[in-house]
Amino acid sequence: MRRHAISAVAFAASAFAATVPVAAQETVYSQVERGRYVLITGNCQGCHTAPGEEPFAGGRGLQTPFGTIYTPNITFEPETGLGRWSRDDFWRAMHEGMAPDGSRLYPAFPYPHFSKMPRAEVDALYDYLATLPRVKKEKPENELPWPLSWRASLAGWQWMFFDPGVFEPNPEKSDQWNRGAYLVEGPAHCGGCHTEKNVAGADKESRHLMGGQLENWAAPDIRAGPNGGLADWSEDDIVEFLETGRNAHTAAFSIMSEVIEYSTQHMAKDDLRAIATYLKDMEGEERSVPAEPGEAVMEAGTAIYFDSCSACHASDGSGVPRFFAPLAGSGKVNGEDPTTVIRVILEGARAVPTKAHPSPLTMPAFNWKLTDEQVAAVATYVRSSWGNRGSPVSASDVADLRQRLADGLGPDR
Amino acid sequence: MARKLPPVDVVLVGFGWTGAILAQELTEDGLEVLAIERGAWRDTPTHFPTTVAQDELRWYWRKEMFQSTARETLTFRNNRSQTALPMRRWGSFLPGEGVGGGGVHWNGQTWRFLPSDFVAASHNVERYGPMRPGMTVQDYGVTYDELEPHFDRFEKLCGIGGKAGNLNGETLVGGNPFEGPRSAEYPNPPMHMTFAQHRFEAAAKELGLNPFPGPSANMSQPYVNPLGCQLGPCTYCGFCEKYGCGNYSKASAQTTILPVLMKKPNFTLKVHNEVLRVKLDSTGRRATGVIHVDQNGEEYEQPADLVILCAYQLSNTRLMMLSGIGEIYNPSTGEGLVGKNYCYQVMSGADVFFDDKYTNEFVGAGALGMCVDEYNGDNFDHSGLGFIGGGYIACWTTHNRPIERQRTPEGTPGWGSAWKKAVVENFRKSTGVGAHGASMAYANNYLDLDPTYTDVYGRPLMRMTYDFTPNDRAMAAFLTERVREIAERMGGREIKVSPREGPYDSMPYQTTHNTGGTIMGSEPANSVVNRYLQSWEVSNLFVMGAGVFPQNAGYNPTGAVAALAYWAADAIRTQYLRSPGPLVQA
Numbered sequence: 001m002r003r004h005a006i007s008a009v010a011f012a013a014s015a016f017a018a019t020v021p022v023a024a025q026e027t028v029y030s031q032v033e034r035g036r037y038v039l040i041t042g043n044c045q046g047c048h049t050a051p052g053e054e055p056f057a058g059g060r061g062l063q064t065p066f067g068t069i070y071t072p073n074i075t076f077e078p079e080t081g082l083g084r085w086s087r088d089d090f091w092r093a094m095h096e097g098m099a100p101d102g103s104r105l106y107p108a109f110p111y112p113h114f115s116k117m118p119r120a121e122v123d124a125l126y127d128y129l130a131t132l133p134r135v136k137k138e139k140p141e142n143e144l145p146w147p148l149s150w151r152a153s154l155a156g157w158q159w160m161f162f163d164p165g166v167f168e169p170n171p172e173k174s175d176q177w178n179r180g181a182y183l184v185e186g187p188a189h190c191g192g193c194h195t196e197k198n199v200a201g202a203d204k205e206s207r208h209l210m211g212g213q214l215e216n217w218a219a220p221d222i223r224a225g226p227n228g229g230l231a232d233w234s235e236d237d238i239v240e241f242l243e244t245g246r247n248a249h250t251a252a253f254s255i256m257s258e259v260i261e262y263s264t265q266h267m268a269k270d271d272l273r274a275i276a277t278y279l280k281d282m283e284g285e286e287r288s289v290p291a292e293p294g295e296a297v298m299e300a301g302t303a304i305y306f307d308s309c310s311a312c313h314a315s316d317g318s319g320v321p322r323f324f325a326p327l328a329g330s331g332k333v334n335g336e337d338p339t340t341v342i343r344v345i346l347e348g349a350r351a352v353p354t355k356a357h358p359s360p361l362t363m364p365a366f367n368w369k370l371t372d373e374q375v376a377a378v379a380t381y382v383r384s385s386w387g388n389r390g391s392p393v394s395a396s397d398v399a400d401l402r403q404r405l406a407d408g409l410g411p412d413r
Numbered sequence: 414m415a416r417k418l419p420p421v422d423v424v425l426v427g428f429g430w431t432g433a434i435l436a437q438e439l440t441e442d443g444l445e446v447l448a449i450e451r452g453a454w455r456d457t458p459t460h461f462p463t464t465v466a467q468d469e470l471r472w473y474w475r476k477e478m479f480q481s482t483a484r485e486t487l488t489f490r491n492n493r494s495q496t497a498l499p500m501r502r503w504g505s506f507l508p509g510e511g512v513g514g515g516g517v518h519w520n521g522q523t524w525r526f527l528p529s530d531f532v533a534a535s536h537n538v539e540r541y542g543p544m545r546p547g548m549t550v551q552d553y554g555v556t557y558d559e560l561e562p563h564f565d566r567f568e569k570l571c572g573i574g575g576k577a578g579n580l581n582g583e584t585l586v587g588g589n590p591f592e593g594p595r596s597a598e599y600p601n602p603p604m605h606m607t608f609a610q611h612r613f614e615a616a617a618k619e620l621g622l623n624p625f626p627g628p629s630a631n632m633s634q635p636y637v638n639p640l641g642c643q644l645g646p647c648t649y650c651g652f653c654e655k656y657g658c659g660n661y662s663k664a665s666a667q668t669t670i671l672p673v674l675m676k677k678p679n680f681t682l683k684v685h686n687e688v689l690r691v692k693l694d695s696t697g698r699r700a701t702g703v704i705h706v707d708q709n710g711e712e713y714e715q716p717a718d719l720v721i722l723c724a725y726q727l728s729n730t731r732l733m734m735l736s737g738i739g740e741i742y743n744p745s746t747g748e749g750l751v752g753k754n755y756c757y758q759v760m761s762g763a764d765v766f767f768d769d770k771y772t773n774e775f776v777g778a779g780a781l782g783m784c785v786d787e788y789n790g791d792n793f794d795h796s797g798l799g800f801i802g803g804g805y806i807a808c809w810t811t812h813n814r815p816i817e818r819q820r821t822p823e824g825t826p827g828w829g830s831a832w833k834k835a836v837v838e839n840f841r842k843s844t845g846v847g848a849h850g851a852s853m854a855y856a857n858n859y860l861d862l863d864p865t866y867t868d869v870y871g872r873p874l875m876r877m878t879y880d881f882t883p884n885d886r887a888m889a890a891f892l893t894e895r896v897r898e899i900a901e902r903m904g905g906r907e908i909k910v911s912p913r914e915g916p917y918d919s920m921p922y923q924t925t926h927n928t929g930g931t932i933m934g935s936e937p938a939n940s941v942v943n944r945y946l947q948s949w950e951v952s953n954l955f956v957m958g959a960g961v962f963p964q965n966a967g968y969n970p971t972g973a974v975a976a977l978a979y980w981a982a983d984a985i986r987t988q989y990l991r992s993p994g995p996l997v998q999a
Contacts, residue, residue, distance in 0.1 A: 311463065311648040311660060323635050323645050323661075350458065358672040359643040361661055364462030 027127045035128025038121050041271070042114070042187040043263035047071045057081070057135035062108050063215045063408075066201065067144040069108045077134035090126045091119060096164050097154075104154035106142075107162070107201065113189035116167035116182065161202035173281075176270075180278030183271060184209075188263070193219040193255060209282060211335060216404055217254050218337035221284060224276070228284030229331045238276035239269065244356035246322040250330055251361070253344075257352030265354050287336070290391035293380045297392065301381025304374055308366065309382075317386040323361060325351075328386035338379060338393045342401050345375050372398040415704050415712040421447045421681075424703055424717035426688045426732065427724030429514020430971065431957035431978040433666035433674060434567075435721055437640075438982035440680045442990060447715065448680075448723075449705050451687035452480075452511030457667055461517075461657030466650075469816050473655040478518045479503055480510040480725075485868040487727060487875040489919045492857065493744065497876045499866050504920035506757075506927055507655065508725045512684065513666045515725065515925060516971070520654040520779030520811055521630030521663050523573045524968035525564045525976070527790040528557035528593040533853075533964060536791060537801045548884065549754055549854040550801070551963045554935045554944035555980065557593040563979035564972060565596055568628075571664030572636035572644050574601035574780075575628035589625045591786045604633045604647065609772045609844035609903075610783040612765075613808035616902035622785040627807055628972075629780030630664035640673045651812035653779025663779065686713075689870060691720055691736040691954060700954045706870065718993075719953050719985070722931075726960035730860050730930030731875045739941055739950050742859050744878075750941050752861045754854035754929035755877065756965040759804070759885045761893040761913040762847035763900035764820045770904070772844045775813040782809035788895050789967045790851070800887035804850035804967030806896055808903075813840065820845070823909045846900045848892035850913075851967035852928070853884045860930045880917045889913040926970050931960035936999065943997040945984040946977060952995045955981055 039045070048071050050059035058073040073081040082090065089100040097111035098104060105111060114122075147153045167186050169178040184190045193214055196207040211221040211229060221229025224238060233241075233249060240247040242264035245257065252260050264272065293301075306315065312324035319326035327333045332340045348365040351357070366375065372395040379398070383390030423439050425432045428450035436446050455461070465471075472478045480486075480503075488497035509515030529536045531553040537544070544550060567573075577598045578588025603626030606614075610626075617624040631647040638644070647662040661668050674680055688705045692714065702716035722729040733751045734741050740749035784807040786792060795801055812818065820843040821835040863876040881889075893912045900908045934940025937949035946961055948954040957978050959970045966973070988996055 308464075311650070312645065320635050320645060323643055348458065348462075353672060356641065357643060358641050358676070359661070359668070360458075360672060361643060361645070362458030362462070364458055364464045364659070366464065369464055 027130075031124055031127050032131055034121075035124035035126065037268075038117075038125040038187060039128055040263055040266045041183060042125070042189070043259050044074065045262040046258040048074050054133075054135045054137070056129070056132055057137040058139055059137060061140070061143075064108055064201065065197075066148050067142065069106050069142045069144065070140045071109075072139045073135065073137050074129055075132050075135045076130050077136050080136050080138050081134060082129060083134065087123055087126050091122050094122045094125075095119075095166075097158060097162060103151045104158055106154065107157070110189040110192045112162050112203070113186055113192065115162075115164045116186035118166050121187070157200060157202070161200065174277070176274045176277045177281060179271065180274035180276070183275055184278055188275070190222065194222045209279075210284065211337060213337060213339060215255065216339060216343060216401065218332075218335055218339035219255070220331040220335050220340070222279060223282040223284040224279040225281055225283040227286050228279075228282060229335065230279065231284060232329055235273065235276040235280055238279060239272040242267070242272045242275065243269065243354075245352040245354040246357055248321040249326060250332065251322070251325045251351035253349040253351055254340075257350070260352050260354060265356070287389065290384070290389055293384050293392040297377050297380050298384070300374070301377035301379075304370065304378040305381050308370075309378065312363070317382065317388075322357070324363075327382050328388065330388075333382050334388045334390050336391070338383065338390060338397060339401060341379050341383065341390070342375060342393060342398055343405070345370070345379060346398070346402060346405065367402065372396075372402065415714040417714045417716065420702070420716035420718070421445045422717065423447070423719045423721065424449060424715055425721050425723045426691075426703060427451075427514065427722065427728065428512050428666070428682060428684075429509065429723065429725070430516040430666055430975055432514070432723035433670040434975060434978045435723060435957065435982050436680055437670050437674050438979070438986065440674070440677050442986055443679060445679045446681070447717070448682045449686050449688055449703065449715070450512055450682065450684045452684065454682075454684045455512045455517060455657070455667070456671075457657065457659060457661060461659050463659035466656055466659035467652045469652075469814050472518075472657075473814075474816060476503055476507075478507070478509065478655060478657070480508040483869075485874065487877055488863045488866050489877045489879070491878070491880040491916050493878060497863060497878070499874065500919060505918065505923045506925040507922070508727060508925065512671075512682070516665045517657045517667065518655050519630075519663075519665075519971060520809075520969070522780040522782075522809075522969040523568065523571060523628045523630045523664075523972045525592060525595070526557070526966045526968055526973050527591065527792070529791045530966040531555060531557050531560075533802070537795075540791065541795055541801065544801075545883065547855050547857065548882075549856050551754075551854075551932075551934055551939055553963060554933050554940070555977070560973075560976045560980055561593065561596060563976040563983070566979050567972060567975040569600050570638050570640070570669050571630045572601050572632055572638055573599050573628050573630055573664070574603050574626075574633035575599035576603050576626050578623075578625055587625060589784070589786050590623050591789065591792045599628065601633045601636055604629050604631060604778060604781045605649075606783060607772070607774075607776060607781070607810050608770060609765075609774065609808050609810050610781070612844075612903040613783045613846065613899065616899045616904075617783070617785050619902050620898060622787050622899075624783045624785050627780050627782035627784045627809065629778070631658075631778040631780050632662045638669055640670065642669050642672050644668050647778050649776045649778050649781065651775050651777035651814065654811060687870075688732065689735070689872070691722075691732060691738060691951075693736065693738070693951065697737070698951055700951050719955070719989075721955045721957065723957045726927050726930060726958045727860070727875055729956055729958050729960045731862070733931055733941065733956070734862050734875075735872055738948060738954065741861050743861075744857055744859055747856065750932070750939075752859050752930050754932050754963055755858050755860045755879060756852040756854050756928045756962065757879060757917070758852050758924050758926045758965055758967075759850035759881060759889045759913050760847060760923050761850070761889050761896065761911060762845055763893075763896050763908050763910045764822075764843055764845050765900050765903050765905040765908050766820070766822050766839055767842045767904070768906045771841050772810070773813075773841050774810045774818075774844060777810040777812045779811050780809070781811065782807045785899075788848075788892055798887065798891060800884045800891065802851035802853055802884070802888055802967060804848045804888070804892050806846060806848050806892065806899060808844060808846050810844065815840075820909075822907055844903075846896050846903075848889070848896050849924075849967055849969070850885070850889050850892050852965040853882060854929060854964040855882045855884075858882065881913070886913075926959070926965060928959040928962040928965040928970065931956045931958075932963045933961040934963060943995070945988075945996045946981040947984075947989075947996050949995075949999060953993065955985070957981065
């Protein structure tokens with residue numbers, strides 16, 4: 001062979017070793033490695049990478065109810081990235097939501113969560129980011145209406161909704177619980193999606209982790225204590241889901257698939273267990289009894305379900321756990337907000353491929369095949385069968401979502 | 414002038430089953446591997462999700478699943494006195510195209526050949542005396558025992574469901590007692606059988622035969638293979654052969670290898686690029702790479718240290734011819750080896766019609782069946798029968814696709830209201846028993862280049878000269894009688910036997926089990942590739958696929974094709990990479 005197998009392996013190994021510590025001459029490996037792990041817990045890659053482009057060079061458009069905000073380049077390229085930022089600049093952004101020039105950052109960058117991270121963690125993250133390949137890439141202009149496009153308007157927002165401060169452990173709880181609380185409320189910023197927002201886009205404190213909506217997805221209630229959305233999940237179920245993207249109850253897709261792909265599947269198992277411990281300690285709210293679906297709708301829904309769905313999801317909604325998501329008891333099917341179940345029927349869904357489960361098992365789209373009435377009927381059927389207790393879905397719910405998806409708009413525009 | 418591209422370690426021509434296996438194996442050694450596929454990228458959710466997979470008109474009748482005959486086909490004739498004409502529409506066989514190749518649209522019947530199949534020449538000559546005139550059967554040059562671990566690997570990759578009949582030499586009840594010793598049970602249990610299989614099983618037992626479940630690549634239960642890839646349980650929808658599976662239930666490159674392979678940084682796949690020829694150096698003894706062309710007609714030279722042909726048997730044979738590697742077989746002189754020993758298979762069967770029993774064969778799967786192997790290979794005494802080889806007999810319930818299948822009893826007119834009435838009456842109350850007969854090589858069945866017709870690039874088409882042989886006819890007549898014996902005992906009102914008679918007809922679908930043309934063997938004088946599928950002539954060229962079969966056995970070939978691919982990959986990894994050059998000294 002021109003290049004022998006052995007030398008090809010050796011080349012790959014040396015190339016890998018070279019990319020890690022090269023730009024961090026003044027920092028020790030352990031510090032960079034700590035920063036790499038911080039980055040994993042925060043899933044920085046998810047938002048700071050445009051689809052199909054260089055990682056961490058930003059440019060991904062985040063759809064918010066207010067308009068599209070583009071993420072910045074966080075490589076240390078000096079012109080377009082963080083190359084000229086000092087450690088203090090970086091700390092201020094993470095902890096106070098403030099840019100080096102003193103302007104305020106949009107909370108699409110979840111600094112209300114990152115503010116809970118201690119300085120040492122943030123510094124380690126800075127040291128790791130400094131080692132990434134530098135990519136020159138300008139950030140597109142945000143698409144926000146005035147006065148939101150005027151950053152000074154954020155001062156009021158911060159004054160009303162943001163209270164900087166590093167996480168303080170609860171001495172009454174175990175170390176594991178506190179580690180979980182730190183991760184969930186801090187770097188992992190779970191509330192970014194899973195907590196409902198107020199009209200100003202800030203978390204509704206009373207609805208903490210009880211489910212939210214973003215980019216036309218309903219993020220489920222992830223409280224795992226009694227009455228919570230994940231009440232039926234054990235700690236092991238939560239750990240398995242975060243580590244492999246699947247468990248006996250469901251499979252991850254859409255935005256959560258990024259979280260698992262870039263973040264949780266790489267996290268230490270102890271940390272995943274800590275997250276599970278914390279979530280299991282959060283009680284949910286008792287749900288009101290939903291309206292009874294009409295008989296004709298259920299009849300139509302049953303027929304469509306048996307025709308189009310039961311081959312994978314099984315006639316009793318039990319699915320094939322870890323292959324094809326069970327629908328009976330599913331938090332996504334069952335949630336108060338039916339957005340996700342409607343959307344999955346319309347567009348299909350792809351289970352995230354992970355190290356543990358590399359197959360991207362995918363449900364096909366039915367938007368070309370089923371009418372609004374048919375989607376509503378089958379969504380109603382799965383939400384009110386096999387012990388599920390979701391409210392009925394109307395054809396106009398389906399039509400609205402279809403329209404929003406076609407327009408590419410967020411829910412409130 | 415072809416644009417020269419940066420070199421790679423290995424270039425694979427074609428990306429179906431063998432391409433995916435070789436890519437997965439060789440990238441494990443850190444080699445930089447490039448696969449070039451002339452067809453399109455295809456994956457389950459985009460190209461054959463459950464919402465479109467079962468479209469009979471589109472995939473089969475309009476041939477969307479197969480190679481485009483408008484760009485390239487082959488010419489056919491039964492014998493050398495005829496003028497071959499192009500097949501403008503596929504019929505008797507269906508070459509695949511695109512990522513996954515024919516492995517996307519196979520049934521999933523996944524066999525191991527018998528130990529005696531690999532030594533068909535020496536074994537039969539020893540037992541029955543000299544071969545008949547004109548027969549060119551020979552040994553594979555590799556034995557069942559050598560291939561056993563590789564059969565086992567493929568079965569585990571695919572999650573084959575079945576029942577062992579010979580586990581490490583111990584005969585197990587319920588399996589195939591004639592199979593070679595296997596080192597492990599099948600990774601999955603057999604599929605769930607239907608009414609028709611139960612009737613077949615009872616009839617076979619009455620005759621003193623040993624029925625066993627057909628080995629199936631349609632999942633009998635959810636399965637995770639050794640690479641971590643997930644296959645879903647089969648839903649028995651009856652759309653396997655000629656269709657992609659939307660439920661991830663049929664083993665294919667897509668379901669078993671690609672989720673892992675496509676993520677590897679040292680693997681690259683190039684689709685919509687057709688390899689025109691293998692490029693040789695001035696000595697003609699070393700491949701320097703391949704010449705390929707993209708959709709815009711741009712030509713490229715892709716240098717590589719190792720070239721592996723992984724296309725379909727017909728395409729591999731033709732590429733060897735178009736690249737000037739080895740001499741093309743000439744039946745008049747017996748000279749040349751490329752294109753020699755083209756073989757096929759001989760199918761015959763019987764339909765069984767019931768009065769009051771529902772077979773409901775729309776509940777089916779590609780490899781849902783019960784089989785008997787008493788009449789295959791040399792599992793029975795052929796003395797005085799006038800043929801060698803045989804075939805398995807099975808009751809497969811693969812489908813009841815309504816455009817394709819309308820079983821009607823003997824004497825039913827071919828059209829009109831009487832035909833319609835018979836179709837309706839029998840659609841849910843009939844089944845079939847089939848013989849899957851071997852095909853022995855003869856000097857006058859072969860492949861070469863057509864003198865007249867060319868493909869879209871102006872290259873000569875492959876010419877196929879083929880007819881059933883005296884051995885085939887005697888064997889098929891014998892097997893058809895065995896089919897009749899079983900079918901008659903299945904409790905139906907009547908049966909209709911369909912023997913294989915007359916000359917080979919290239920139009921009605923029979924089977925896509927074309928073999929030979931680049932046969933393997935013990936020495937350069939009798940074969941194109943050695944026992945490791947390495948070209949005798951060009952040692953950095955390997956040829957995969959059923960083209961290496963010296964003759965075809967009485968089984969579906971994919972299991973053997975894949976085992977040989979693993980066997981060759983193992984030889985490359987453990988021997989060739991250490992010391993590139995011929996692995997067998999001529």
